[in-house]
Amino acid sequence: MASRARLPGTPASIAVLILSFFQGSVCGTTFTFSNRCGDTVWPGLLAGSGTPPLETTGFALAPGQSRALYAPQGWSGRFWGRSGCDFDAASAKGSCATGDCGSGEVECRGAGASPPATLAEFTLDGAGGKDFYDVSLVDGYNLPMLVRATAPECPDTGCLVDLNGLCPDELRAAHGRACRSACEAFGSPEYCCNGAYGNPNTCHPSQYSQLFKSACPNSYSYAYDDATSTFTCNHTDYTITFCPKSTPTRSLPKSDHSFTSSFNFSCNFEL
Known part of the structure; x- marks a missing residue:
């Protein structure tokens, strides 16, 4: 009996096409968001100018829950956590006590965080092909945050x-x-690093930024705090954890503990 030919639409052939498409190219980055706070956090996401928005621009993350999102090569943008939110279950309409993006709904849809908010900022595949990342308190603080590279x-x-x-x-x-x-x-130039204070020679740390810096030495504390606050890494994935030192007061059922974007695939192919 003659063997049946494998049709081009079978799973095996599709897998080969996917591998051949991505082999030899630089894949994107996976950001995994994890909530170790005792309450729900609503991450907000804002893409930088010239880069596309990710799969979502805002979502709910219950205590103990995680979610992974895929970002394409060369993406830039920022993430933050919203707290004290009240969204209607049916319409997803509402607002947040901190970090609100003003969209009136769970999705931020291209709007940034209303200060004060702790910000994680990324530029992927930047100068020299490296990722640049930081956690900024320049716009104030609302939640503890840890950024950890996979590398x-x-x-x-x-x-x-x-x-x-x-x-x-x-x-x-x-x-x-x-x-x-x-x-x-206070809105004054010496604190905002604008006007006559709009350069690193005239704008210096204030007693308030020094308070932030002493508590969180790796974070941006004021506009010209680059030297000790911006980090680089060769292309890798990242985890953003809210309340990293905390243990959630409740956990989700195991089947709902984490969920991953459908675009979250591995680039470590072996043929």
Whole structure:
């Protein structure tokens, strides 16, 4: 009996086509978001100018839950966590106490975080083919955050301390759920690094930015804090963890513990 020919639409042939398409090219990056806070966090995502939005621009992340998203080569943008959110289950309409993006819904749809908010910023495949990343408190602080590269030689960065407990009264926001930057609180050029203070020779750390820096030495504390706050890594994946030192007060059923974007595939092919 003659053997049946394998049709070009079978799973095996499709897999070969996928492998041949990606082999020899630089694949994108997977960002995995993890929530170790005791309450739900709603990550917000904003793509940089000239780069496409990711699969989602905002979603809910319950305690103990994680979600992975794929970013294409050369992507840039920022992530943050929204807290104290109240969204209608049916319409997804609502707002957040901190980090709100003003869209009135779970998806931020191209809008950034309303300060104060802890920000994770990325430029993938930048100068020299390297990734550049940082955690910024320039726009204030709302949640502890850790950024960890998959590549073991690349440094962690973030702010693991609960700055809301250390926040001076004049910077407190959202009933103690966030801590403003001095620029947002006072609006003066010496704090905002603009006007006559718009360069690194005239704009220096303030007592407020030094408070942030002493608590979170690897984070951006003011506009010209590049030297100790921006990190680079060869192309790799990253995990962004909210409340990294915390243990969630409740966990999800095992089947719902994590979910991954349909675009999250491995680039480590072996033929």
